[in-house]
Amino acid sequence: MATTTEHEPRWLDLEQQRHWRDFLDGAVRLTDALGQQLERDSGLSLSEYEVLVRLSEAPTRTLRMSELADELAQSRSRTTHTIRRMEARGFVERRACKDDGRGVNCTMTDAGSARLEAAAPGHVAAVREHLVDVLSEPQLRALGEAMAVVRAALRARR
Amino acid sequence: MATTTEHEPRWLDLEQQRHWRDFLDGAVRLTDALGQQLERDSGLSLSEYEVLVRLSEAPTRTLRMSELADELAQSRSRTTHTIRRMEARGFVERRACKDDGRGVNCTMTDAGSARLEAAAPGHVAAVREHLVDVLSEPQLRALGEAMAVVRAALRARR
DNA sequence: ATCCGGTAGTTGACATTTCTACTATGCTGG
DNA sequence: CCAGCATAGTAGAAATGTCAACTACCGGAT
Numbered sequence: 001m002a003t004t005t006e007h008e009p010r011w012l013d014l015e016q017q018r019h020w021r022d023f024l025d026g027a028v029r030l031t032d033a034l035g036q037q038l039e040r041d042s043g044l045s046l047s048e049y050e051v052l053v054r055l056s057e058a059p060t061r062t063l064r065m066s067e068l069a070d071e072l073a074q075s076r077s078r079t080t081h082t083i084r085r086m087e088a089r090g091f092v093e094r095r096a097c098k099d100d101g102r103g104v105n106c107t108m109t110d111a112g113s114a115r116l117e118a119a120a121p122g123h124v125a126a127v128r129e130h131l132v133d134v135l136s137e138p139q140l141r142a143l144g145e146a147m148a149v150v151r152a153a154l155r156a157r158r
Numbered sequence: 159m160a161t162t163t164e165h166e167p168r169w170l171d172l173e174q175q176r177h178w179r180d181f182l183d184g185a186v187r188l189t190d191a192l193g194q195q196l197e198r199d200s201g202l203s204l205s206e207y208e209v210l211v212r213l214s215e216a217p218t219r220t221l222r223m224s225e226l227a228d229e230l231a232q233s234r235s236r237t238t239h240t241i242r243r244m245e246a247r248g249f250v251e252r253r254a255c256k257d258d259g260r261g262v263n264c265t266m267t268d269a270g271s272a273r274l275e276a277a278a279p280g281h282v283a284a285v286r287e288h289l290v291d292v293l294s295e296p297q298l299r300a301l302g303e304a305m306a307v308v309r310a311a312l313r314a315r316r
Numbered sequence: 317a318t319c320c321g322g323t324a325g326t327t328g329a330c331a332t333t334t335c336t337a338c339t340a341t342g343c344t345g346g
Numbered sequence: 347c348c349a350g351c352a353t354a355g356t357a358g359a360a361a362t363g364t365c366a367a368c369t370a371c372c373g374g375a376t
Contacts, residue, residue: 010282010283010286011282012282012285012286012290015299015302016290016298018302019298019299019301019302019303019305020285020289020290020302022302022303022305022306022309023185023289023301023302023305024189024208025231025305025309026305026306026308026309026312027181027185027189027305028230028231029231029308029309029312029313030308030312031182031185032231033312045332050182064354065354065355065356066353066354066355069355072186073183073186073187073190074333075333075334075335076354076355076356077333077334077335077336077355077356077357078332078333078334079355080355080356080357081332081333081356081357082332082333084356085331085332097354100341100342100353100354101340101341101342101354102340102341102342102353102354102355103341103353103354103355104354104355104356124168124169124170125168127170127178128168128170130308130311130312131178131181131308132170132174132178134307134308134311135304135307135308139300139303139304139307140174140177140304141173141177142297142300142301142304143177143181143300143301143304143305144173144176144177144178144180144181145177145180145297146293146297146298146300146301147177147180147181147183147184147185147301148180148184149292149293149297150184150187150188150288150289150292150293151180151183151184151187153288153292154184154187154188154191154288155187203362222324223324223325223326224323224324224325227325232363233363233364233365234324234325234326235325235326235327235363235364235365235366236362236363236364237325238325238326238327239326239327239362239363240362240363242326243361243362255324258323258324258371258372259324259370259371259372260323260324260325260370260371260372261323261324261325261371262324262325262326
């Protein structure tokens with residue numbers, strides 16, 4: 001007789017487990033180190049920095065709140081709070097959306113732009129120091145490509 | 159004449175930038191998805207789960223607070239808060255360290271162990287679904303090995 | 317012995333994030 | 347038109363994380 005429907009968990013073998021753990025631990029340490037560098041040298045958290053980067057790349061330094069939330073892979077609520085604080089500090093401005101009465105556009109101010117430019121060199125140096133320069137070129141590519149796959153898979157589902 | 163000492167930032171080329179961004183975005187989405195699965199199905203956050211895993215692997219289900227903090231790459235303060243909450247829920251116990259008057263040993267209880275065992279299959283399935291099974295075997299290895307290098311570099315300093 | 321710099325851990329204030337509920341607007345079918 | 351469902355964004359409370367003291371203990375040098 002065949003066994004009944006399999007619901008046994010398929011465990012990870014030792015290699016897989018090690019890879020997963022190295023990933024998790026490395027990711028925590030890396031984002032931590034980069035966040036600390038930014039906070040210390042530029043008074044920005046890593047996600048505030050990311051906000052400014054996205055806005056700086058947008059057509060008129062402007063994005064809808066929901067676009068921002070989607071790009072940062074954050075909840076709308078978190079985005080609202082973050083932007084409210086950044087607005088209080090003068091880095092961004094919000095105004096109602098012309099074409100969609102529900103929408104809110106978020107624009108980076110000159111002060112925000114200046115802060116980003118001031119922060120960028122140190123941040124990039126840290127990304128080099130802790131990531132780019134410790135890996136060989138093929139290693140970095142492999143890392144990036146693997147994560148792109150993971151990212152795409154996660155974006156697909158809801 | 160030679161230019162004065164170089165302090166120009168060495169920017170990332172487009173490839174490097176893309177890899178770094180894919181990494182960051184993928185890492186956020188991945189840890190997010192895994193955290194949500196754990197919280198929803200087992201009432202544990204990812205870092206609480208990690209605490210239980212480390213304790214389950216320790217000789218007598220026991221680790222010093224500082225060992226725990228080091229292994230999880232967390233501040234001592236955060237570890238104290240987390241463990242206090244977990245102790246209140248009955249998953250761990252703390253008691254003074256015999257040989258070092260400053261130390262505190264943290265031990266996983268039977269309830270903690272049971273909770274971990276209940277949570278593990280679903281968590282492992284999620285790790286497979288979002289990471290292990292979406293990558294080829296060499297891709298996963300490359301990812302793991304690259305992150306091991308990053309991790310080692312970050313552990314060295316400080 | 318005791319002074320001193322360093323380590324272990326905790327605490328409480330504060331900041332950020334999450335969760336849930338809520339308002340307002342848009343859109344589609346009858 | 348308007349009913350009903352979905353989307354955009356916000357708000358406040360609760361949970362979690364960070365930061366800066368602070369206590370207590372260790373261990374070596376004087």
